Amino acid sequence: MLNKEFRDTLKRLGECFFILVGVPLGYLWDQVIVKAGWDFWAIFKGVLAALVFVYAAYAGATIFWAEKRDQAFEYLFSLPVSRTRILASKILPRLGCLVVLYAGLTVLSKSPFFSSVGLMLVFIFLLAMFLSLVIDSVVIGFLAILLLFGLYYFTWPTFSFVAWKLHLIPSISHYATIMKFLSAVILLLPFGAAFWKVYSRLDARPMNLQMRAYYLVSLPSLLVVISLIMVFFGRYLDMMKKG
Amino acid sequence: MIKPLHIKIEARSPVPIYEQIKLAIKLAVFSGYLAEGDQLASIRDLSLQLKINPNTILKVYSQLEGEGFITSRQGSGYYVKLDPTKVHREKYEVFEDLSAEYVHKALGLGYTADDILKLVQQKYLSGGPSKGTKEPPYASG
Amino acid sequence: MLQVKDLSFRYGRHRVFQDFRLDVPEGQVCLITGINGVGKSTLLKLIAGVLRPQAGSINFPGLKGQDPRRKIGFISDSLSLYRSLTVGQAIRFHQDVWGVRTFDDNLIRHTKIERGQKVKSLSAGQRTIFHLSLILSTEPDILLIDEVIHSIDAYLRKLFLDHLIALISRRAVTIIMVNLNFYDVEHIVDRVILLRSGSVLVDEPIGELKSKVKKIVATHRPESLAVLSSTEFSGYSEFYVYPYEPGLAAGIEGNVVDLNLTEIISGFIGGEYAEQGIS
Numbered sequence: 001m002l003n004k005e006f007r008d009t010l011k012r013l014g015e016c017f018f019i020l021v022g023v024p025l026g027y028l029w030d031q032v033i034v035k036a037g038w039d040f041w042a043i044f045k046g047v048l049a050a051l052v053f054v055y056a057a058y059a060g061a062t063i064f065w066a067e068k069r070d071q072a073f074e075y076l077f078s079l080p081v082s083r084t085r086i087l088a089s090k091i092l093p094r095l096g097c098l099v100v101l102y103a104g105l106t107v108l109s110k111s112p113f114f115s116s117v118g119l120m121l122v123f124i125f126l127l128a129m130f131l132s133l134v135i136d137s138v139v140i141g142f143l144a145i146l147l148l149f150g151l152y153y154f155t156w157p158t159f160s161f162v163a164w165k166l167h168l169i170p171s172i173s174h175y176a177t178i179m180k181f182l183s184a185v186i187l188l189l190p191f192g193a194a195f196w197k198v199y200s201r202l203d204a205r206p207m208n209l210q211m212r213a214y215y216l217v218s219l220p221s222l223l224v225v226i227s228l229i230m231v232f233f234g235r236y237l238d239m240m241k242k243g
Numbered sequence: 244m245i246k247p248l249h250i251k252i253e254a255r256s257p258v259p260i261y262e263q264i265k266l267a268i269k270l271a272v273f274s275g276y277l278a279e280g281d282q283l284a285s286i287r288d289l290s291l292q293l294k295i296n297p298n299t300i301l302k303v304y305s306q307l308e309g310e311g312f313i314t315s316r317q318g319s320g321y322y323v324k325l326d327p328t329k330v331h332r333e334k335y336e337v338f339e340d341l342s343a344e345y346v347h348k349a350l351g352l353g354y355t356a357d358d359i360l361k362l363v364q365q366k367y368l369s370g371g372p373s374k375g376t377k378e379p380p381y382a383s384g
Numbered sequence: 385m386l387q388v389k390d391l392s393f394r395y396g397r398h399r400v401f402q403d404f405r406l407d408v409p410e411g412q413v414c415l416i417t418g419i420n421g422v423g424k425s426t427l428l429k430l431i432a433g434v435l436r437p438q439a440g441s442i443n444f445p446g447l448k449g450q451d452p453r454r455k456i457g458f459i460s461d462s463l464s465l466y467r468s469l470t471v472g473q474a475i476r477f478h479q480d481v482w483g484v485r486t487f488d489d490n491l492i493r494h495t496k497i498e499r500g501q502k503v504k505s506l507s508a509g510q511r512t513i514f515h516l517s518l519i520l521s522t523e524p525d526i527l528l529i530d531e532v533i534h535s536i537d538a539y540l541r542k543l544f545l546d547h548l549i550a551l552i553s554r555r556a557v558t559i560i561m562v563n564l565n566f567y568d569v570e571h572i573v574d575r576v577i578l579l580r581s582g583s584v585l586v587d588e589p590i591g592e593l594k595s596k597v598k599k600i601v602a603t604h605r606p607e608s609l610a611v612l613s614s615t616e617f618s619g620y621s622e623f624y625v626y627p628y629e630p631g632l633a634a635g636i637e638g639n640v641v642d643l644n645l646t647e648i649i650s651g652f653i654g655g656e657y658a659e660q661g662i663s
Contacts, residue, residue: 070467072466073434074429074434077433078453078456204429204464205435255641256642257594260571286553287550287553290552290553294571294572
């Protein structure tokens with residue numbers, strides 16, 4: 001009994017002391033800014049940009065958060081509302097907020113409309129949403145997104161390369177935005193298909209009993225996509241070296 | 244006016260609930276507690292009072308209506324309206340059942356017919372011999 | 385009102401129902417019971433649309449094409465609700481889905497529930513009553529109530545059941561209740577269904593059930609009668625018998641005892657456990 005209490009106390013104490021870390025960090029940060037002469041405004045915009053990305057992932061990942069926390073799945077599915085309408089009414093406000101935040105960022109940064117950044121945000125949102133059925137923890141969900149996001153950065157040049165090889169585009173750097181869009185779709189497709197298959201049959205059974213479609217569809221497709229990317233990306237790198 | 248009834252329902256009984264309630268209401272009529280024109284509790288009230296399914300009460304009232312004990316007035320409720328011939332017959336049947344129960348139990352204890360008659364006359368009916376036999380209505384024949 | 389046809393359902397590997405059938409006519413009050421884990425809650429959830437069968441279907445002939453959940457009021461055994469909402473918000477949410485405006489807050493006032501309280505701050509009894517008033521506000525034709533009557537105090541139980549009785553006297557509702565205790569509801573139910581691992585062990589109108597299940601207190605086991613379960617005393621025993629017919633016990637030295645619903649079900653369940661080797 002006492003052991004547990006000691007552990008709990010030390011945990012709380014540790015969390016408290018964590019605040020102290022902020023002091024030297026804040027000092028260091030201040031020194032860096034003063035010495036490097038960075039623009040506060042630029043830093044603010046940078047943090048805001050990061051925030052928008054984090055929000056995109058968070059909004060998608062927490063789409064069923066209320067139901068999971070309140071154990072409201074049985075109630076939700078007993079309502080006379082179709083699955084489609086449930087999903088739509090969940091996506092709409094979250095995507096809407098994301099769009100507003102993104103618009104705010106664009107206005108604040110006084111930069112032209114970053115279509116590829118907007119695309120990335122939607123990609124992150126959808127990915128987080130698709131993963132939310134499988135992954136319970138928001139932190140692990142973030143890591144999965146980072147992983148797949150990293151994968152995206154390999155995917156779209158590979159996709160450009162493949163399209164160029166197939167003589168679909170004149171050069172690799174052409175139509176970059178469209179290539180990015182298409183590669184995002186390719187990465188999202190298996191998850192989307194698995195999500196839809198699971199979602200259309202979603203009921204109040206425990207999540208882990210409903211995930212078979214997910215594992216059977218999305219994971220193998222992901223493996224196939226990754227291996228194809230590895231093959232073509234290798235060739236792409238070789239080509240870059242030569243040219 | 245409404246005459247409230249307390250009806251005891253026995254869950255452990257071979258007699259169905261609705262029969263128990265019907266009998267209780269009939270006995271209330273026979274004893275004179277419920278008189279012609281008295282209003283019965285509404286189906287809703289009686290089912291809430293007894294904690295039983297309103298459809299059971301509906302069945303009770305419908306059957307009592309058919310058996311000549313009550314009638315339903317549109318919008319008003321259920322009232323005692325006796326069909327004298329039917330009521331008399333039922334009352335006599337109850338009398339017969341009570342008597343049968345008593346006599347069988349008494350005989351089962353080992354007493355004779357003479358013992359029974361003597362006890363009934365001397366202890367429970369005031370005066371001496373009965374004042375002539377009253378012809379029971381609709382005696383079986 | 386409700387037809388379950390060839391229903392098959394499993395939770396992962398565990399098969400709950402296989403080609404299960406059930407018909408419930410309109411206006412019937414149906415009691416479903418059985419030992420724990422036999423599929424009672426699962427059946428109710430399947431009817432409510434909360435779970436989906438792998439095979440078979442549940443049809444609602446009287447409901448003509450609309451989403452049957454629109455006419456169903458369901459209280460799950462976990463009292464599933466959005467608990468982080470306040471009572472007022474939960475009411476508005478529920479009503480928006482159905483498009484109704486009026487809410488009879490009789491029950492809520494009775495149990496001292498405030499509209500500003502969060503649902504999770506209500507006691508279990510208050511939450512049960514709140515859930516009931518929520519589902520009644522949408523005028524359902526079918527009520528599915530899963531075990532919630534058990535764990536609330538006697539007064540709230542009476543309140544809950546009084547509202548059900550008043551509802552039955554107003555409209556023709558079909559009620560399916562899952563209960564493990566019967567003394568409150570014995571006289572309200574029309575039909576008793578006892579489930580046993582995915583199939584029906586008993587399905588009788590309550591009057592017939594009472595006439596078919598008797599207890600015989602005797603020194604010797606009645607030979608010609610099917611005994612469900614028995615209790616031994618010193619020198620004599622009690623036997624639960626089903627199906628019983630008058631006269632079958634004629635040659636037996638003992639008494640035939642009438643039973644209430646609790647005793648009847650207990651007799652059956654005792655038989656279940658005896659079969660599984662636990663006595």
